[in-house]
Amino acid sequence: MTALALDIGGTKFAAAAVHADGTIQARSEVLLSGYGSPEEALAAVVGQITARVPEEDLRAVGVGSAGPLDARAGTVSPVNIPSWRGFPLVKALGELLPGRGARLAGDAQCMALGEWWRGTPRLRHSRAVLGMVVSTGIGGGLVLDGAPFLGPSGNAGHIGHIILDPDGDPCPCGAAGCVETYSSGPNMVRWARANGWAGDDAKALAVDARRGLPAACLAFARAAGALAAAILTASALFDLDNVVIGGGVAAAGPILFDPLRRAVARDARLGFQRRLRIEPTSLGRDAGLLGAAALVLPGDRPDA
Known part of the structure; x- marks a missing residue:
């Protein structure tokens, strides 16, 4: 078929x-x-x-x-x-x-389900997988006990709209201070430009972060901190084994994943959260x- x-x-x-x-x-x-x-x-x-x-x-x-x-x-x-x-x-x-x-x-x-189905083989043995897309926006999805968890309306896993700061920047969803206002590509660029960076888009921001430009590095560190808070929140709720991240911003590689893993390790206070494995997608856009x-x-x- x-x-x-x-x-x-x-x-x-x-x-x-x-x-x-x-x-x-x-x-x-x-x-x-x-x-x-x-x-x-x-x-x-x-x-x-x-x-x-x-x-x-x-x-x-x-x-x-x-x-x-x-x-x-x-x-x-x-x-x-x-x-x-x-x-x-x-x-x-x-x-x-x-x-x-x-x-x-x-x-x-679907990204989470694709990774579980045809991604890294060990994910097939994971009972709780969170997939995240970090790009123009931030989405999330869960595969729990081998089945996609979609929720009654189909919207379970909307991790980009966890509110980190009710007095924070407005989000297109109508709330304020969502994870997406910190960690999506356009919002990272907006913050970096407000803090002295002169580039145009998230790809250029990643290039300059690799070169060590302070505003670009800080934009990725800020985004990683917000993602870490969201991941640990989801971990507290769903006892996660694995987190798999894809999307355009995630394609930046170590300049996102290194500070993200450090932030999770630093802030994971519950013993079960310390077993979390965070990795980039193995399937890319195919996931x-x-x-x-x-x-x-x-x-x-x-x-x-």
């Missing part, structure tokens, strides 16, 4: 045809900024896959989307994509690919696509 997997992030929209063994047959990716409406972006990315894979071979559709979302209604309202607020994604997919079953989850939930496919594929997957 082959599934169509969709992964909707803050700036990019990816799709792939994925077989039941996790093999990716075809993939495509578009920038959301290149399309005037979600319908146009959806038609473009699905069309790129069906041009290479017979439409009749795509038997089901799994979707990971930036959130929040309403899994029961099949709608998405990504915090960082205003034009997609309230978009009836499942209905639109049904019009493009009639007769397929579609299942919807958060993009970071979210594989997790989205795993939502609907039969066989060797967590909740089969």
Whole structure:
């Protein structure tokens, strides 16, 4: 069986045809900024896959989307994509690919599921995995006792909107002082520029942090501290074994992971929290696509 997997992030929209063994047959990716409406972006990315894979071979559709979302209604309202607020994604997919079953989850939930399913083999033995996407926004997802934990509305794991400081900077979600206001790429850049850095984006910030520029290094240290607080909060709630982090900011590598691990080690006061292992994604951008496919594929997957 082959599934169509969709992964909707803050700036990019990816799709792939994925077989039941996790093999990716075809993939495509578009920038959301290149399309005037979600319908146009959806038609473009699905069309790129069906041009290479017979439409009749795509038997089901799994979707990971930036959130929040309403899994029961099949709608998405990504915090960082205003034009997609309230978009009836499942209905639109049904019009493009009639007769397929579609299942919807958060993009970071799918990333966690993809890592559990086809990532580092030892994760398959972990009872509590937190996956995080640190990019334009910050998402999270949980795989507990071998099954994705989505919650009643489909929004479990929204770790980027843990509030660290109620009097902090405003967040696009409407609250203030969320983890995302410290640790997302755009907010790291904003803070660094306010503190003397003259660069343009998160990639340039990472380059300058590697060079040792103080404002860039401090931006990563500040982001890592906020992520550590969120991870330890989740650990206290779910007794985590492993944390796997992907996304554009996570691609910066040691300049994020080194201060993050130090902060977790410093602030982990409960004995069970000290066993936490924090690592980057082993699957890169494929993690979210594989997790989205795993939502609907039969066989060797967590909740089969």
